[in-house]
Amino acid sequence: MAVINLNVNGKKQSVDVDPKTPVLWVLREHLNLVGTKYGCGIAQCGACTIHLDGVAVRSCQLPVSVIGERAITTIEGLSENGDHPVQQAWLEHDVPQCGYCQAGQIMSATALLKQNPAPSDEQIETAMNGNICRCGTYVRIKAAIKTAATAKS
């Protein structure tokens, strides 16, 4: 066990955990931020996507000890009132079915738009390919990303 200091959603946090613990489980079980989901544990489904200094990463295979000073953003910290343009576009298009994968989808989409404010269809597909949606909401996800891109520009 070791005391590890983290910067999560702009807040300083301190946890006493096995340093090898993946960030996913630190968020979910030690910081009570359960918006980041467990889906596969091997970085293949994208449900656990968070931002590390604004870049989308899978948190399920990321040991908490390697984070250091880098800022973690989770779905809970994406906006103060759920009004990030991507979240709003998601609501406008009524994207979710079961909804379980959507936090991860949104985190991937926001990171994409930050890097590329007007992505092409192909660029969206490439950036989002690591996020599985078993309900098959892909068409709406793409439409929502485009709406958010328009809203931002």
Place this chain on the structure above:
Amino acid sequence: MTIVKTNINRRSFLKASALAGGGFMLSFSWLAGCKPAAEEALALPKEWFELNGYLKIGENGLVTIMSPNPEIGQNVKTSMPMLVAEELDVDWKNVIVEQAPLNTTVFTRQLAGGSQSISQSWKSLRMAGATARKMLREAAAKTWQVPVEEITTEASMLYHKASSKSASYGEMASAAAKIEVPKEVELKNNSDFKIIGTSRNNVDGKKIVTGQPLYGLDYRAEGMLVAMIAHPPAFGMKLKSVDDSQARTMPGIKDVFTIKSYPEDYAQQWCDVSSFPELVVVVGNTTWEVMNARKALKLEWEQFQDHEISSSTFWGTTVKVKVPGGLENSSQHAKLMTDYAAKNAKVVRKDGNPEAVFKKAAKVIERTYSAPFLAHNTMEPMNFFAHVTEEKAELVGPIQTPEFMEKSVAARLNLPLEKIEIQMTRQGGGFGRRLYGHYLVEAAVISQKIKAPVKLIYTREDDMSFGVYRPAYHALYRAALDADNNLIAFHVKAGGIPESPLFADRFPAGAVDNYLAEEWTAPSNISVGAFRAPASNFIAGAEQSFLDEVAEVAEKDPIQFRLDLLDRALNQPVGEKNDYEAKRLKGVLELVRSKSNWGQDMPNVHRGVSAYFCHDSYVAHVIDLVVENGNPRVEKVHCAVDCGIVVNPIAAINLVEGGSVDGIGHAMYSGLTFTNGTPDQTNFNKYRLIRHSEAPKAIDVHFVPSTVDPTGLGEPPFPPVMGALANALYKATGKRHYQQPYLGEGITVG
């Protein structure tokens, strides 16, 4: 106007209230995170007045509507309360929706399965709203001393026009709560609907996009421990010995023990399917610690012998089920299916004299189709919270069959039914997997043993290798054409490991004079169960691919070929037991033909069609396929749907889109294979699900305008798209696809 007798009474309402206000429900911290999803026009009221088990009204006019059924992504948590709100005549923006706990006194059929939630509750939910509206009107009449017939309502307001009196529902709620429950109520005419038929966004949408706790895996309670199970590595094996000496000493570990999910002499219910009733359990403080300790277990397994288990069917009859010993392989399965297809099978339906007609036919077409086992792979793996004490069992989590599992848990824990409390969370997918609640029973047994609240968590590997899979299927089709290319005989012989996919009375039964439907099953120890549109999820694609090929040999347009057969079924049906409406199946084919501009030549676009009826709804697909860099890509899916009245268009369209994507994905990419009883794919690095870049670029959904009572959409759009895909692939590649997943056959494009 429909007048219906109310089947709800004051006593059941009071019982529901007692439960709602009792110690169970969800913990306070949990509820605090669940603010109303709708744009809040009103704050939370100081006082609630419960008019019946389905709804309560606050003094400020805010209305809470209970959603009785499990929400697995089919959007019933929005669409079911819409039915209540419609008849209550309430302003939707002042509605909060709450997931009801299991309560068989108030609610009926709290089950997610068979795409039946809306159709089975169409009357009862509207009745609940209409009953409360009538009580509000009577309260107003009494207060204002006017005849009740003169009281009208609109958008949460009561009016007496003659005296210019008005009051909000909130103002009248307290008085209405004292009114006798009416013995009968009037339901609205369809033409008066203000909410049904309009698009209402997902009531949990805001919570989902902001990551608030909603799912079973998110649930926590004071003092809660985490549990994981170790199960046999292969179907056909059982536990032999446990060495937990190292695991026990690891940090955060509370206990390691074995459990049995069911008592020895227990007759399993249909939903108790579990291949691994004896399990090793690790309990500890956190998921990570438990995961690590589980890896340190030294476990020995051994093969079990042929044996019998006692099981009851969905309809309640008890049967003995033979479980064969042995470690099964997919290569053997393939051979087994070929062997069975060559043997005599059970005749399920026979019209005319198919054998004789096949002998004299000008042309006979024979094709064989197969599909592998599938794992459900709900994005949220199996999990459940349990807190079992001597007093009661509290269970919280994702389950499609709470009413059935309540009985299983009661039997296993030896507690009376009324001491079992089940709360359903929002579920990260269902697709049939959560009909089988062994994980709920396991959680309860673990909690009882460890004497603490506990959450049982399956990893993805657990979830995929401890499945209740879609069976492996096989179908042999034969068609006979006469010299004029008329279809004169049709034969289907279908089977599976270990269940048959045959629907003998569906199309083209009824449309062909000489018809033979046969089925067979081959035993297996691999556990199987319902998977989104059970059996249809294979047979639709097979049949619709075959019909496409028959139409081609008959030199007919594939849509016209089907329409001609349907005309026959409509005008002069063969046999008396055809369980589809030819007119409605025709309707979706005609609609998709017109909306897709079928027949119009589009350069480099390859098209396939299919249409299918299942779960009371009708769906037709046309797929437009293009070839990009040698890879087939679905450019567009055109869907025509007849599900009667469309309750919530935005969500209905979403389900049709999703079902189509899911169907394309499974037909193209997915499959579970076995080596010596062990699944070869246990995570998404090997088990393929469709991804963004493989999804259709666009999906157009069209509904047949209808005044027929609504039917479901969770399953019907899933099966037919597989046929349309196979037929479009043929157009693109010149190659017919007979085995799913199609990609497994090595698709290459010229």
